[in-house]
Amino acid sequence: MAVPSDIGASKLCSHCERQVPSSNFDLHNAHCIRNLQRCTVCGDMIPKSRATKHHQDNHAPVSCSQCGESIERELLVIHERDKCLHRIVTCGYCEFPLPAVDLDKHLNICGNRTEYCNPCGKYVRLCEKLAHDLQFHEGNSDGGGDSSRYFTCSWCCQ
Numbered sequence: 001m002a003v004p005s006d007i008g009a010s011k012l013c014s015h016c017e018r019q020v021p022s023s024n025f026d027l028h029n030a031h032c033i034r035n036l037q038r039c040t041v042c043g044d045m046i047p048k049s050r051a052t053k054h055h056q057d058n059h060a061p062v063s064c065s066q067c068g069e070s071i072e073r074e075l076l077v078i079h080e081r082d083k084c085l086h087r088i089v090t091c092g093y094c095e096f097p098l099p100a101v102d103l104d105k106h107l108n109i110c111g112n113r114t115e116y117c118n119p120c121g122k123y124v125r126l127c128e129k130l131a132h133d134l135q136f137h138e139g140n141s142d143g144g145g146d147s148s149r150y151f152t153c154s155w156c157c158q
Contacts (some may be wrong), residue, residue, distance in 0.1 A: 016045045093126045 013032055017130055036045045043061045045047045061070040067085040071079045080087060085101040093110045111127030117137075117151040125130045 009022045011022055012018070012026045013020050013029060015029070015032045016038075021106070032091075033154050035047055035053060037048050038044070039046055039051070039054060041055070044099060046054045051116055058073060060073060062073050063069070064071055064076065064084055066080065066084050069079070086099050087131065088097050089100045089103050091103070091106055091110055093113070095105070096106070098106055107127075113126050114123040115126055115129065117124050117132065119137050141143070
């Protein structure tokens with residue numbers, strides 16, 4: 001029995017840009033051109049009959065449920081998690097939950113509150129607490145050792 005010489009050979013379909021076995025190329029090409037199209041947004045090959053549904057399900061703008069802004073569907077999760085001004089964030093000083101749009105104003109007020117520093121007996125603004133601890137309480141007054149064993153930090157409880 002004769003073995004065809006093009007076994008294992010393939011051709012590149014110019015429509016879907018896939019390698020197709022040479023023996024099936026004509027059938028594939030006719031089917032591909034007649035039934036498939038490339039999505040102009042994501043580049044996926046989709047059935048022509050489902051192009052509208054594909055666009056609606058994957059690319060049509062949707063409204064953010066928190067701010068009402070129109071966002072591409074595939075970017076909605078990122079918007080709601082990281083960018084929406086109405087998402088709920090937590091203050092780093094008091095752990096109060098509030099909308100992101102109000103965070104800067106809140107941090108300005110909350111960070112300017114003072115807290116008593118036990119090791120040095122001074123009142124320190126919360127927004128300066130970390131820098132204060134690093135600058136003044138990294139080591140003992142003689143420059144050696146770690147002073148953290150002598151007090152518990154009221155900021156991080158360590």
